[in-house]
Amino acid sequence: xxxxxxxxxxxxxxxxxxxxxxxxxxxxxxxxxxxxxxxxxxxxxxxxxxxxxxxxxxxxxxxxxxxxxxxxxxxxxxxxxxxxxxxxxxxxxxxxxxxxxxxxxxxxxxxxxxxxxxxxxxxxxxxxxxxxxxxxxxxxxxxxxxxxxxxxxxxxxxxxxxxxxxxxxxxxxxxxxxxxxxxxxxxxxxxxxxxxxxxxxxxxxxxxxxxxxxxxxxxxxxxxxxxxxxxxxxxxxxxxxxxxxxxxxxxxxxxxxxxxxxxxxxxxxxxxxxxx
Amino acid sequence: xxxxxxxxxxxxxxxxxxxxxxxxxxxxxxxxxxxxxxxxxxxxxxxxxxxxxxxxxxxxxxxxxxxxxxxxxxxxxxxxxxxxxxxxxxxxxxxxxxxxxxxxxxxxxxxxxxxxxxxxxxxxxxxxxxxxxxxxxxxxxxxxxxxxxxxxxxxxxxxxxxxxxxxxxxxxxxxxxxxxxxxxxxxxxxxxxxxxxxxxxxxxxxxxxxxxxxxxxxxxxxxxxxxxxxxxxxxxxxxxxxxxxxxxxxxxxxxxxxxxxxxxxxxxxxxxxxxx
Numbered sequence: 001x002x003x004x005x006x007x008x009x010x011x012x013x014x015x016x017x018x019x020x021x022x023x024x025x026x027x028x029x030x031x032x033x034x035x036x037x038x039x040x041x042x043x044x045x046x047x048x049x050x051x052x053x054x055x056x057x058x059x060x061x062x063x064x065x066x067x068x069x070x071x072x073x074x075x076x077x078x079x080x081x082x083x084x085x086x087x088x089x090x091x092x093x094x095x096x097x098x099x100x101x102x103x104x105x106x107x108x109x110x111x112x113x114x115x116x117x118x119x120x121x122x123x124x125x126x127x128x129x130x131x132x133x134x135x136x137x138x139x140x141x142x143x144x145x146x147x148x149x150x151x152x153x154x155x156x157x158x159x160x161x162x163x164x165x166x167x168x169x170x171x172x173x174x175x176x177x178x179x180x181x182x183x184x185x186x187x188x189x190x191x192x193x194x195x196x197x198x199x200x201x202x203x204x205x206x207x208x209x210x211x212x213x214x215x216x217x218x219x220x221x222x223x224x225x226x227x228x229x230x231x232x233x234x235x236x237x238x239x240x241x242x243x244x245x246x247x248x249x250x251x252x253x254x255x256x257x258x259x260x261x262x263x264x265x266x267x268x269x270x271x272x273x274x275x276x
Numbered sequence: 277x278x279x280x281x282x283x284x285x286x287x288x289x290x291x292x293x294x295x296x297x298x299x300x301x302x303x304x305x306x307x308x309x310x311x312x313x314x315x316x317x318x319x320x321x322x323x324x325x326x327x328x329x330x331x332x333x334x335x336x337x338x339x340x341x342x343x344x345x346x347x348x349x350x351x352x353x354x355x356x357x358x359x360x361x362x363x364x365x366x367x368x369x370x371x372x373x374x375x376x377x378x379x380x381x382x383x384x385x386x387x388x389x390x391x392x393x394x395x396x397x398x399x400x401x402x403x404x405x406x407x408x409x410x411x412x413x414x415x416x417x418x419x420x421x422x423x424x425x426x427x428x429x430x431x432x433x434x435x436x437x438x439x440x441x442x443x444x445x446x447x448x449x450x451x452x453x454x455x456x457x458x459x460x461x462x463x464x465x466x467x468x469x470x471x472x473x474x475x476x477x478x479x480x481x482x483x484x485x486x487x488x489x490x491x492x493x494x495x496x497x498x499x500x501x502x503x504x505x506x507x508x509x510x511x512x513x514x515x516x517x518x519x520x521x522x523x524x525x526x527x528x529x530x531x532x533x534x535x536x537x538x539x540x541x542x543x544x545x546x547x548x549x550x551x552x
Contacts, residue, residue: 008496008527010537064340064536220284251284260340261286 001132004029010066011036016056017132023124024083025114030125031056032133033066037073042136044163044274045129046267047121048078049143049150052179053099056080059144062256068264072271075135079125081146083114095179096186102174103150104198106187115187122154122161140270142166144259145223149174152200152213159209164273166214166266168259169221172233173201179227201236212243214269216262218252277408280305286342287312292332293408299400300359301390306401307332308409309342313349318412320439320550321405322543323397324354325419325426327445328455329375332356335420338532344540348547351411355401357422359390371455372462378450379426380474382463391463398430398437416546418442420535421499425450428476428489435485440549442490442542444535445497448509449477455503477512488519490545492538494528 001019008014012035021028037043046069048059059065059078069076082088082101089110090097106115129135140163143151148170155165174180175195184195196202217230224230230246237244252258281292288311297304313319322345324335335341335354345352358364358377365386366373382391405411416439419427424446431441450456451471460471472478493506500506506522513520528534 007529007531007533008494008525008537009533013527014533061338061532064343066533066536067340067540218284249284251289253283255283256337257283257285257290257342260342261284264343 001128009033010070012038012066012070014060014066019128021083021120021124023116023120026083026085026088028084028120029056029080031060031078032129033060033069033076034133035070035073035075038075038134042134043073043075044138044140045075045077045126045135046270046274047125047139047141048076049103049121049141049147050078050081051143051145051147052081053094054081055099058256062260063263064260065263065267068267072267072275074267074271074274075133077125077129079121082117088114091186096183100146100183102146102183102187102198103154104184104187107194108187108189111187117150118154121150122158138163138274140164140274142168142266142270143170144168145254146171146179148215149200153198153203155211156200156203156207157197159207159211162211164270165211166269168216168262168266169218169223169228169254170200170215171227173199173229175199175202176232177227177229201232204236204240204242207240207242210242212245213237214266215244215246216258216266217246217248218254218258219248220251221254223254277404285309286346288314288342288346290336290342295404297359297396297400299392299396302359302361302364304360304396305332305356307336307354308405309336309345309352310409311346311349311351314351314410318410319349319351320414320416321351321353321402321411322546322550323401323415323417324352325379325397325417325423326354326357327419327421327423328357329370330357331375334532338536339539340536341539341543344543348543348551350543350547350550351409353401353405355397358393364390367462372459376422376459378422378459378463378474379429380460380463383470384463384465387463393426394430397426398434414439414550416440416550418444418542418546419446420444421530422447422455424491425476429474429479431487432476432479432483433473435483435487438487440546441487442545444492444538444542445494445499445504445530446476446491447503449475449505451475451478452508453503453505477508480512480516480518483516483518486518488521489513490542491520491522492534492542493522493524494530494534495524496527497530499530
């Protein structure tokens, strides 16, 4: 892999790497913040999954997470949100195709050739990070909106693989909202039974590991009632007896101002799990 | 004035306002962060001046200053970097015309009609802020690159008006570097005597008020040797007996990663002066 950006940040380095992904069949960028403690040995890694339209850049330029990662001594890795390149299938609309991989493994043409973001985030990327960077195999995961969905689904489907999980404004029930229905219909096909394996509220009922969920949700979020529906998460967690801390944050919207306001809380949550 | 953005941020509100500027003869946007304490009375204001190519958006989306402003209870106001609009003169190049006002009052056609950013930042904008927002007349000022030049020049030319001043990677000697020579030649004309009133290293020799200068400069800044030349500031401050804290920050470049890494220090510096 090749380092294409390297910028001093909060005592450490905000890097961006480029590599050939076998899983996705294309060239991918990912960002990695290496705190100052990375000079002295292997550190745990928090994976950040971004939302619709994002690349690896949005989180690292707007969230202000570096100072907290430096305080705790944890690496933060932020991948892109879909496969990329001229040979990769795309479609009209910001909510499908490039920038909108939804962290699933697509089964339907033309998407199935490249759109395997689940396998990329769960397996290929950590293997690369843990072999090429000063990273241990202690992992946590969090994300925003489509990436909040990704973080919750990935943690629930991989018991034991993550020490902690959290989300900002996640799509918790993609099978039941327009964004998810459009993407799942395209990537996974019309059989809604197949969607359940990619839907947090469905997965909670059968989760083998009761990893506590920390979710922040702005109550002025413009997508709250139509796409996010945190009440479905709350009901599913109660039914399953799954520990959930759902914080409705008054006045906050869906933007990075919201993420920046609470990213310190989330990194403290992950640091507690990763460093104990 | 009209509020065109209003987003919850670190317990307060990141707003953007639009207004008709008499001084500039055009419609202008400026950003104002109102910390939670703004509910309870008037607060001091720190003015941030951005660098070349920026609008009022760059600082508020990338610097992560809101959490510090909320801690200290200070308002942060960030104006645009030039007059704007179809009727405003412009030129080829990112370093002259729109996005490149250099915080001077232009005397040369076609610039003199609108390019009066000095008067706008010193007089019109604070008058508006102090009448329309919960802002006191306690003011400090800081900025980056072209905006660091602006902050230093504005503070030095207005003794008693600002409680503190600081800069990231400022252009300290515009008369002696390509960016400044191009802009000053256009805005102020060929008489270099007239440039001295807009040049920090020239102004230090005659400053009536010894307001301490805090300057952070990355030693890996891509513009360090050609445009920034902090050694000229250091020599001028020593000669004038003007208090200067110049911190060369190892590894840092000219980007917002640098600003985000030290903006907390700068806001603490301003809070000490504004809140005592």
